[in-house]
Amino acid sequence: MKIIVKEAGSRLDKAMADLTKYSRTVTNELIKDGQVTVNGNAAKAKYKVQEGDVIEFTEPVEEVLEYLPEDLSLDIVYEDDDVAVVNKPQGMVVHPSAGHTSGTLVNGLMHQIKNLSGINGVIRPGIVHRIDKDTSGLLMVAKNDSAHEKLAEQLKAKTSKRRYLAIVHGNLPSDKGMIEAPIGRNPKDRKSQAVIASGKPAVTRFEVIERFNDYTLISLELETGRTHQIRVHMAYIGHPVAGDPLYGPRKTLIPNEGQFLHAEVLGFEHPTTGEWMEFTAPAPEVFQKAIEKLREQI
Numbered sequence: 248m249k250i251i252v253k254e255a256g257s258r259l260d261k262a263m264a265d266l267t268k269y270s271r272t273v274t275n276e277l278i279k280d281g282q283v284t285v286n287g288n289a290a291k292a293k294y295k296v297q298e299g300d301v302i303e304f305t306e307p308v309e310e311v312l313e314y315l316p317e318d319l320s321l322d323i324v325y326e327d328d329d330v331a332v333v334n335k336p337q338g339m340v341v342h343p344s345a346g347h348t349s350g351t352l353v354n355g356l357m358h359q360i361k362n363l364s365g366i367n368g369v370i371r372p373g374i375v376h377r378i379d380k381d382t383s384g385l386l387m388v389a390k391n392d393s394a395h396e397k398l399a400e401q402l403k404a405k406t407s408k409r410r411y412l413a414i415v416h417g418n419l420p421s422d423k424g425m426i427e428a429p430i431g432r433n434p435k436d437r438k439s440q441a442v443i444a445s446g447k448p449a450v451t452r453f454e455v456i457e458r459f460n461d462y463t464l465i466s467l468e469l470e471t472g473r474t475h476q477i478r479v480h481m482a483y484i485g486h487p488v489a490g491d492p493l494y495g496p497r498k499t500l501i502p503n504e505g506q507f508l509h510a511e512v513l514g515f516e517h518p519t520t521g522e523w524m525e526f527t528a529p530a531p532e533v534f535q536k537a538i539e540k541l542r543e544q545i
Contacts, residue, residue, distance in 0.1 A: 248267070248303070248304055248305075248306050249301060249302070249303045250263070250266050250267065250301075250302050250303075251299065251300070251301055251302075252266075252296045252297065252298060252299065252300040252301075252302065253298060254298060255295070255296060255297045255298045256295060256296070257295070257296055258292060258293055258294065258295065258296075259274075259278060259283070259285065259290055259291070259292055259293070259294040259295075259296055259302070260274045260275045260278055260292040261274075262296045262302070263277075263278075263283070263302060263304070264437070266302075269307070270437060271437055272437075273307060274292075274304075275292050277304055277305070277307065278290070278291065278292045279292070282304050282305045282307075283302065283303070283304040284302070284303050284304070285300050285301070285302055286300060286301055287301075287303075314343045314348055314349065314351070314353065314354055314357075314370070315349070315354065315357070316354065316357035316358035317349060317350065317354040317355055317357075317358055318355075318358050318359075319339075319350070319352075319354060319355030319358065320355075321333055321334075321335075321352070321355040321356065321359055322334040322336075322528075323359060323360070324385065324526050324528065325524070325526060326360065328390065328391075328519075329389070329390055329391060329393075329394040329517070329518050329519050330387060330388065330389060330390060330394055330398065330517065330518060331356075331360055331373075331387075331388040331390060332385055332386070332387055332388070332513060332526050333352065333356070333385070333386050333388055334383075334384060334385055334528040335352055335378060335382075335383060335384060335385075335386055335510075336383055336531065337381055337382065337383040337505050337509075337531055337533070338380060338381060338505060339351065339352055339380065340352070340380045341353065341371075341374060341377045341378065341380075341386070342370055342371045342374055342377070343370050344370075352374075352386070353370070353371065353372060353373075353374065356372070356373055356388060357372070360373070360388065360390065362390045362391065363388070363389070363390060364389040364390060364391055364392045364394065364395035365392060366389075366392050366395045366396070366399075367395075373388040373389050373390065373395070374386075374388065375387050375388065375389050375395060375398045375399055375402070376402055376472060378510050379475065379478075379506075379508075381490075381492070381505040381506045381508070382411075382506065382508045382509065382510060383508075383509045383510065383530070383531050383534070384411070384509045384510025384511060384513075384528055385510045385511070385512070385513035385526055385528050386510070386513070387407075387513060387515060389518075393518065394518040394519070397516075397518035398515060398518055401515050401516060402472060405470050405471070406515075406516070407513075407514060407515040407516075408468070408512060408513065408514030408515070408525065409468065409469045409472075409510065409512070409513060409514075410466055410467065410468050410510075410511055410512035410513075411466065411467045411468075411469070411477060411508060411509060411510050411511060412456075412464070412465075412466055412467075412508070412509045412511045412530055412534070413464075413465055413466075413467060413477065413481070413488050413489075413507060413508045413509070414462050414463070414464055414465075414488070414489045414490075414500060414507035414534070414537060414538070414541075415462065415463050415465060415481050415486040415487065415488055415489060416461065416462060416486055416487050416488075416489060416495065416496065416499075417461065417462070417463065417485065417486045418458055418461070418463055419453075419455055419458075419463050419465065419486055421455075422454065422455045423452075423453070423454045423455070424452070424453055425450065425451070425452045425453075426449075426450070426451045426452075426453070426480040426481075426483070426484060427448075427449070427450045428442040428446075428449060428480060428483055429442065429443065429444065429445070429446030429447060429448055429449060430442060430443070430446045430447060430449040430473040430474070430475075430476060430479050430480075431443045431445055431446030431447060438493075439475070439493055439494070440473065440474050440475045440476075440479045441479065442479060442480075442483045446473075447471075447473060448471060449471045449473045449476050449479075449480065450469075450470035450471050451467055451468070451469060451470070451471075451476060451477055451480045451481075452467065452468045452470065453465045453466065453467045453468075453481075454466050454467075457538075459541040459542070459544065459545060460541075460544055460545060462489060462500065462541055463486070464538060464541075466511070475493070475494070477508060478491050478493070478494045478495075478506070478508070479494060481494075482494035482495065488506050488507060488508050489506065489507045489537075490504060490505055490506040490507050491506040491508075492506070500537055500540075500541075501533070501537055501540075504533050504537075505533075507534055507537060509528075509530045509531065509534055510528070511527060511528060511529075511530065512525065512526070512527050512528075513525070513526050514526070
């Protein structure tokens with residue numbers, strides 16, 4: 248593949264990542280493996296590109312992901328011919344990816360639900376929206392393409408309901424609030440998101456349920472669905488989710504128990520009947536034990 252640099256100043260690995268679909272990690276590996284030339288010559292990752300430089304490289308062969316149905320005993324809260332609602336456990340990845348080809352929600356769905364929509368391809372059958380690996384709770388699953396399109400339209404139009412429970416660090420100054428701050432990829436760390444001026448609009452509403460000494464139990468509703476939205480927004484206002492390995496402090500509520508964020512309520516119009524449907528899933532046991540522990544410390 249050949250690309251021509253139009254703006255000087257970036258490191259070679261970053262310039263390649265900005266100009267292609269590949270991550271900086273991948274471009275760095277290509278450079279180390281001698282698969283990249285600049286103007287016909289080998290160059291190091293730290294080389295500062297110049298306007299007009301011609302970068303040529305061999306495109307990496309993408310890993311072909313093979314996934315199979317697995318009996319994971321998923322908690323299917325509701326199911327009919329068009330839609331299913333599943334309560335995802337904490338620690339489970341939603342769909343297969345490099346490094347996660349088994350044990351995902353999709354693997355389990357393929358075993359328990361025979362018909363799934365194909366709009367998102369063979370890797371994400373039925374998946375209309377996602378929650379993070381370490382977030383537990385409710386997800387809607389489409390069983391055919393028509394249902395998928397209608398459910399996705401509701402998410403886009405902000406007419407569906409998604410309410411979360413979270414334990415966050417610190418004591419929030421107000422009982423209710425709205426965080427409106429744009430979110431995009433962190434320019435300093437491609438694996439994380441951040442509030443940045445060039446990000447996409449993001450709105451999170453929160454309400455305090457219970458206050459403890461150094462933590463607060465809150466409910467949150469999403470008006471938008473940006474990657475890591477709740478986690479980024481809460482960290483942005485100085486109250487990161489307890490146990491969050493990416494945006495929170497290392498010293499937290501219960502070490503090695505994951506982040507205390509749970510998708511508690513999910514509501515939407517049925518894609519065929521138009522009937523409003525709303526589901527609630529209790530927080531997992533570890534979450535409830537953490538609340539009990541906090542109450543004892545007051």
